[in-house]
Amino acid sequence: MAVAVASPPSNASESTKHGCQSRCGNLEIPYPFGIGSNCSLNPYFNISCNTSFNPPKPFLLNANGYDNYxxxxxxxxxxxxxxxxxxxxxxxxxxxxxxxxxxxxxxxxxxxxxxxxxxxxxxxxxxxxxxxxxxxxxxxxxxxxxxxxxxxxxxxxxxxxxxxxxxxxxxxxxxxxxxxxxxxxxxxxxxxxxxxxxxxxxxxxxxxxxxxxxxxxxxxxxxxxxxxxxxxxxxxxxxxxxxxxxxxxxxxxxxxxxxxxxxxxxxxRIMDYNCTKVQNSTDYACRKNSYCIDMDTKLGGYHCRCKKGYEGNPYLGCNDINECEISNHCVSIGICTNTPGSYNCLCPNGYHGDGNKYGIGCIPVQLSHNKLAIGVGLGAGMGFLLLSSTCFWLYKFHKKRKDKKRKEKFFKRNGGLLLQQQILIDQGILEKTRLFTVKELEKATDNFNQSRILGQGGQGTVYKGMLSEGKIVAIKKSKLIDENQVKQFINEVVMLSQIIHRNVVKLLGCCLETEVPLLVYEFIFNGTLFDHIQDKTDEFPLSWNMRLRIAVEVAEALAYLHSATSFPIYHRDVKSTNILLDERYVVKVSDFGISRSIAVDHTHLTTLVKGTFGYLDPEYFQSSRFTEKSDVYSFGVVLVELLTGQKPISSDAETEEEIGLAMRFLLCMEAENLEKILDPQVLEQGKREELTTVTKLAQKCLNLNGKKRPTMKEVAMELEIVRMSQKHSTTSETKYQDVQLRKSKAILISDDNYTWTSTSGNIMQSSSDAHPLKIHTV
Structure with missing residues (x-):
């Protein structure tokens, strides 16, 4: 056992202020909390010990007569x-x-x-x-x-x-x-x-x-x-x-x-400010041999903690730990000397070395064999260096091999072998579905730094990243997937990566070498439709023409997913926060985290109810049967958001029926009182005929009976007819229910003409450049 050198005695560390009650019943009360007068840091930390209980119970309250707060x-x-x-x-x-x-x-x-x-x-x-x-x-x-x-x-x-x-x-x-x-x-x-x-x-x-x-x-x-x-x-x-x-x-x-x-x-926490602001103030609560820790960047305040080598209550002062009496690394014959916050190991007379059991230790000095001792020492040192070097390289080799096996394990578990089989069957998939390595994506996101987070939701976290070739991408770190659904996950990755549509966010590829799959999408710069609707100070306000164009593009994207792909795809989470706008304010439908593909001979999907409250189809909520008409209902809510500029759920509703935007809109339609709910800008810029057609279309989409709702293809065609009628109209002023409306110039991002081909062979003029999709499945 190491010999300890005596050091000056220190006061035993106490958690309670001197002279104050330390416990109430079974609970210890540490400072800055306290029981009784002048026993806490301030009145906020007063504890009252109620002795009428057995055992007594502590209560948090304003004690000592501080009734002014x-x-x-x-x-x-x-x-x-x-x-x-x-x-x-x-x-x-x-x-x-x-x-x-x-x-x-x-x-x-x-x-x-x-x-x-x-x-x-x-x-x-x-x-x-x-x-x-x-x-x-x-x-x-x-x-x-x-x-x-x-x-x-x-x-x-x-x-x-x-x-x-x-x-x-x-x-x-x-x-x-x-x-x-x-x-x-x-x-x-x-x-x-x-x-x-x-x-x-x-x-x-x-x-x-x-x-x-x-x-x-x-x-x-x-x-x-x-x-x-x-x-x-x-x-x-x-x-x-x-x-x-x-x-x-x-x-x-x-x-x-x-x-x-x-x-x-x-x-x-102590006070409302962080460590930098209070360290030099008279109210600084951290005492001797302690340091300050910021509590939270959002809420402010700080805590105190004892420095390494010290113990006690940091708000009263921390005392040095005598490692020589408790635990140290000195050899058994060594001499341990305690120092503030640490200790030193020495060798006794007749020995040399550092006295540390993890170092040289203490070696006897033999005067008659000095040269031999020096030779042995040098040899031992060189041997130690060689051994250390060998161990280091073995450790690096083992770690590299372990990381490789770990990546292979995750790759197999996340369906990598199944994806390779798909690529062997159809080489065209390789051109559209890129397999990223985890090293590429860690470099692109600075090791998934929190500063790169774009958003978080129920399906995972999205990071902004830059690939080595300089391309900006959005990387989604999904939640754990069920191993029983790996085949379905891989088939849907292949399917979504082949979607080529101007108004659908492109899936560039994935990484399967991590515990949870990473999906890589193209990056959209201009935020969500929800932000532009709700931001009344937006430098680029949404005119009626722009709102109508956005509705057309969203409807065409959903119609494409429903009817122009090899297998119909149901989005299942259509909402304004999942509709992005690029630098030219062109729509990009995103977030297919809970979407599902359906075989052509099926009409619905039975699942656990998932979605966003306010957009959720009531029929789907009660039956758990999701159909293409459930997406139509959610689109109807988005269309009503464009018409009214209001949020899908309101906490300021006068009645319970008016909590949801969809219900408020339907009530106004029944009462023929649309002036009450439509956005003033829409009333000012939209023609009566246009508004009547679009509001009735929204009413059809929100029908509680899914069978009576139109298909997304029908919705897209009707909206496109309204939009095309604008280009041929020469009337600049209209009246809507005794309100004078002035027709403003339409703000159009693009007037490109092209054709959109559906699976039925019909050709329809549209404003997005979709292409036919070929999907090979196994």
Missing amino acids: KLLYYEAVNISETQIYYEVVNISETQIYVKNSKVQQSMACYGKRFDNKTQNSTIYMNFLDSPYTLSDANQVTSIGCDDLAMVQQDSIKASIGGAIKASSGGGCASYCSPFQNPFGFGSCPGKGCCRTSISKGDILIVELSDMHSYWRRDSKLFRCSFAFIGMIGDYDKFNFNLSHLNHPTTFLKNYHKEFMGMPLVLGW
Whole structure:
């Protein structure tokens, strides 16, 4: 055992401020948190220990008489703003786990009140005036039938020039079959229950809404619904009796542990600014032998941590670790000397060396054999260098071989052998489906640097990259695919790579050497149609002529996929964010992440319901049978977005029926009151005849009966007729329902004429240069 040299004694490290209570019940309270007067860093970190419980329980609140601020507060229907106390379950280095069922839970009962319970359909949390933030380790759980839980979040970061605000939203819908047994059971997650994750933020709003009218049901299956926010975990899976949804008291009593047993995870930090701004200020919280760590670039604030070789509470000061007494690398006869933050190893008299067991160690000195010792030492050193060099090259060889085997394993698992078979059958595939190496794509994206991320969605993450030849591409890193669906995945890669259409984003190739497949697409520079519709300050506003041209190009692209390919292709996620515009504002339909090809003798596809709320075909949602008419419904919503300039889902709707844009549009059509919903620019620039034709076409696309909707080929032809009529019209002013309209000059990107050939042999004038597609399958 190494001999330790005595060093000056140091105070034992403490996690609690001197003279303050260190524990409450079973929980240790580390500084900057504290119990009692002057025991915490500031009033925000006060902990109250309630001894009326056995064992005592700690609560987070504004203690010591600081009534001039509210740490956390909650607003809901019929509940006034009030001070909220949270039971503290655990405190870690960066997070605090708390519970308060009244704050974390909301309930909505429709039609009448039950059990004298106050109906509270909103969860509202605000942490702006505190050092706490909601963690992304939480999730929102919604239980009920035909209910929508809408989630809105805001993050506000303090900066030198003021506050920076970022907003996000989401939600989920809980659904039950219309033929549901009223005495059956629901499952969470599953039938009658949905969950959605949240991101880090300062403000959270969760609002429950009744959706039975959206699905055209006469009444709700069960009157009450509930929502709850808590930590994500495997323990929160449970089943429940659906009939209890009619009795909130019974439901909360029977499922209290499962439904409200999840703690809420809050992140905590010091102040609102990062380390660079506060290190030289008097309020800097990091004490002796500690350093500062920025908490989050979006939310601000920082934490403190002890330097290497030190231990203790960084907010009180860290003490040196005496490695000589605990753990060190000195040889057994060596002498260990402790130094601030480290230690040194020495050899005793009669020995030489570095005293380190991983170095030379301590070698006896023999005066009569000095030359021999020197020779042995040199030989040992050269041998060590030779051995080290050999080991290094063996390691490099082994690592290279291991990486090669790993790539081959992923290549086979992701269907590489199947793709090679396809190439052998049809050499033309090789020209259209390029197999990239992972090394090429890592170089193109700077090792998939986060700064290269263009967007993230349910199907994967998209990066911007530049290939060695200088071409800009979009690289999609997909989620893990089911090994049982590899053949289908490869067939669809081959199929999509051969699509040649002016208005469809080109798939250039793929990489199968990684754990998840990488797909390489052409890069589109000008953003999404959704951005251009919603950005009212756009330097290039969407005129009526441009909106009509965009609608024509989208319809022709979908018609091409449905009827001009060897096998019909259903997109399954048509929405304005998946419609890109290039530098000339030409449409590029993108994101075929959940699209499927269908054999020519089939008319539909039965799958798990996937898609985007607001664009989802109600008939598909209820039957799980996706047909080409489901794409038509989604296109109808996009067409209504172009006509109205509004978002597909609105949280400001006056009634529940008006949450979806499609339903609001259909109601205005029935009431013959289109001035209420159409975009003012569309009303000003569009002719009455054009607007009547296009709005009626959108109404047909949104028909709840899929069989009564037109095909995409019919939609494209009708829109093209409207557009062609513009070129032959000489009338500059029209009237639409007593509103004077002035015809502006059409903004046309291209007036190229060409023909589009369908599988039926019909020829139609169009504005996109599609080509026939030949696909060989095995």
